[in-house]
Amino acid sequence: MEMESAGPSAKREQLAAPAIHGNAPLPVVPTAEAIDLEPAVAERSEEPSPGAEEDEEESLDHISRLPDHVLGEVISLLTIMEGSRTQILASRWRHLWHAAPLNLDFCALPASNNMLPSRCAFVSAIIAAHQGSGRRLCLPARHLQCRADAVDAWLRSHALDNLQELEFYFCCAKHCDPELVIEALLPPPASIFRFSSTLRAATISNCYLVDDMVETLRFPHLRKLALMCVKISEVSLHNIISGCPGLECLLLSTISSIRCHRINSTTLRSIGIRSSSEQLIIEDAPMLERLLYLEMNMQMQILVISAPKLETLGCIPEKYTDSKIVFGSTVIQGLRIDSLATVVRTVKILSIHMLFFDQDMVIDLMRCFPCLEKLYAKEKSWPWDGNPWHRKNWDLLTSLDFRLKTIVLRCYHGTRLQAHFATFFVQNARMLESMILEVESCDYNGDFFEKQHEMLQMENRASRGARLSFTTGCHHDVSGIMHVDDLDLADPFACRC
Secondary structure, three states: OOEEEOOHHHHHOOOOOOOOOOOOOOOOOOOOHHHOOOOHHHOOOOOOOOOHHHHHHHHOOOOOOOOHHHHHHHHHOOOHHHHHHHHHOOHHHOOHHHHOOEEEEHHHOOOOOOHHHHHHHHHHHHHHHOOOOEEEEEEEOOHHHHOHHHHHHHHHOHHHOOOOEEEEEOOOOOOOOHHHHHHOOOOOOHHHHOOOOOOOEEEEEEEEEOHHHHOOOOOOOOOEEEEEEEEEOHHHHHHHHHOOOOOOEEEEEEEEOOOEEEEEOOOOOEEEEEOOOOEEEEEEOOOOOEEEEOOOOOOOEEEEOOOOOOOEEEEEEOOOOOOEEEEOOEEEEOOEEEEOOOOOOOOOEEEEEEOOOOHHHHHHHHHHOOOOOEEEEEEOOOOOOOOOOOOOOHHHOOOOOOOOOEEEEEOOOOOHHHHHHHHHHHHHOOOOOEEEEEOOHHHOOHHHHHHHHHHOOHHHOOOOOOEEEEEOOOOOOHHHOOOHHHHHOOOOOOOOO
16 A cells, blocks of 8 residues: 655745845835836946847847737736836836736835835835736725725826726734724725726725615626625625626625625625624525635524535534534534435535544535535544444445545544544545545654554555545645635645645
8 A cells, every 4th residue: 555645844845935125126215216127237328339229139039029018918917026127137128017017916015114104105106107007906905994095096096997906905913803893994985996897806805885885886807706804784795796797706704784695696606704694595506616614613504595516515613513504404503414305416525623533423424415525524633532433324334325535634643533533434435545644743754654554454445546645734724715816726625735
């Protein structure tokens, strides 16, 4: 039996971030002229020698021969610092950055010790100097409250015309209650919605979206929408969603003033929810593939009426038994099947958070999701080593069709109960291809691997092609999703370190 293991360095080693302060640093207090990073060695005042332009034309690489609008699109995909440095490549590139679609990310700007004012000065200077249109603007959401006038001036600039991505990212202070923050929020400047006809992705945070402001909004090209720490009425939320005919990804995080989210969309493919609301009702979502329950410490009830293509579900917590997920007449309370009247054959990927690894509980879930192919199971931090199995479902083993191909066990410590749980699936899952155990770094060694190989009785595995792998997991959890782009992943539960 081959044992696969990515070395510890593969999981723990972080790639060095590319330097953004090359040999042409920007001044701390910028002006429009200071944004031009053309090196002094260019000596533009000198007249080029006869034939110099012809020689440079001859030496152009294939990329530099592309039309200006194509090179501009390439530059717009770079960070603001990387894009500005393309001016030093050759005279062919010197004018392109100022005219390329602007990609302006507040976090990527350099700053002095007086960080906030210097970065705001950079934003003003870059927008004032830019001669083209906009592609992406990313700003701290707190500016909507404390620097609303500056934000309004930036948004009204022609340098942001035709903007495709707008993000006001939210970072709640440690130990800060988001609900208290929401109650004090003010409406954003009206200019925040002037790009509604061109936006493809939007993240709106830390503001109060009043009914009059969003009543008639339409976003014909919007594919991804995130609302984070906002105050909004149920009617306004419904109006925004219905005004996005092409919406595919929706992230709702800490939404105030709404007790029940109702989803009706013919285009939505992914929904992520982290909210204090009491209910999420999927009334009609014919294209929905991923339903992500991002917050594990709430007691929300989810009712799925129509989602015929739902394939990915989780993370479902066991701890809060008041939480429910209802499919037709089937009720899952916590992780217990309270009533099994309808099976959901479309779900192929499931993530669960258990108090301890329990075979009976997983078998019940597999009866509800008989076509399940990939299971993520995470145990609480302190492993329990009590009675591993009451054999409630012993009679079902001969009739159950185990279609599981991949099992990922997180917070695995190699206790007797955990090994018993893993062994059960090794010996009964006939289609199993991979069993992945995420262990602590102290257990990532050959002796631990050999012992687990023996405890799991891999020589008696039901699937001869099954492989046992170990990894020093990064404790990746879907609850850490804070960006709407993460909802577009085919498997949002997979570790991407």
